Amino acid sequence: MVRERILACAVELFAANGYDATSVQQVVARAGVTKGALYHYFGAKEDLLFEIYHSLLADQLARLDAIVARKADPATTLREIIRSLAETTSENSRAVAVFSREASRLDEERWQTLRAEWRRYQDTVRGIIRDAQESGVFAAYASPEVISWAIFGVNTSMPTWFRPDGPKKAVEIADELADFVLAGLRP
CATH class of the missing domain: 1.10.357.10 (Tetracycline Repressor, domain 2)
Structure with missing residues (x-):
């Protein structure tokens, strides 16, 4: 569930801002998780x-x-x-x-x-x-x-x-x- 939420938020942000203009911190903030949670599921x-x-x-x-x-x-x-x-x-x-x-x-x-x-x-x-x-x-x-x-x-x-x-x-x-x-x- 957390993993899917992180992915969904990444899609939203990449779609709106582009990959290069989206930071990991923005994904973390949008998903409401910590960086540790993101890196638990995704290495980069x-x-x-x-x-x-x-x-x-x-x-x-x-x-x-x-x-x-x-x-x-x-x-x-x-x-x-x-x-x-x-x-x-x-x-x-x-x-x-x-x-x-x-x-x-x-x-x-x-x-x-x-x-x-x-x-x-x-x-x-x-x-x-x-x-x-x-x-x-x-x-x-x-x-x-x-x-x-x-x-x-x-x-x-x-x-x-x-x-x-x-x-x-x-x-x-x-x-x-x-x-x-x-x-x-x-x-």
Whole structure:
């Protein structure tokens, strides 16, 4: 609970002020904890930035694994993946925006950890598309890479245009995106 509060406060401050302009002391004050409490959970300010996205990515990977484990048909699986991405991105839009803007602040080791996790996500989605194309369930007009980039691009850009109080809910946008992608994959 304390750990999550510290992370939430770091997201708020990094989103409002930027990573460089936010001090550990500001995070501590906003979270209502001591520096010792912060350092109990995070060894450095950079650990906060890493964990902001790492925790989201871990959730997305867990959801992806659960979707794939259901062994539904490829269209249903891809639709559920798109929904999951849209939901987690919209629910964590500030964290996604912070990471998009501040990722270059991470050291090489942390960056490689996130890249490996993201690569596993991408490879799983691309494998679903590729297998369905090879079996004739999906058309092969575009490569799995291009199709996945379209899906991921819409989702990672959500913090710049999606508004929770807007005319459409994240799930409605996800369903429209899934309809669009799946129409293009119809043999």
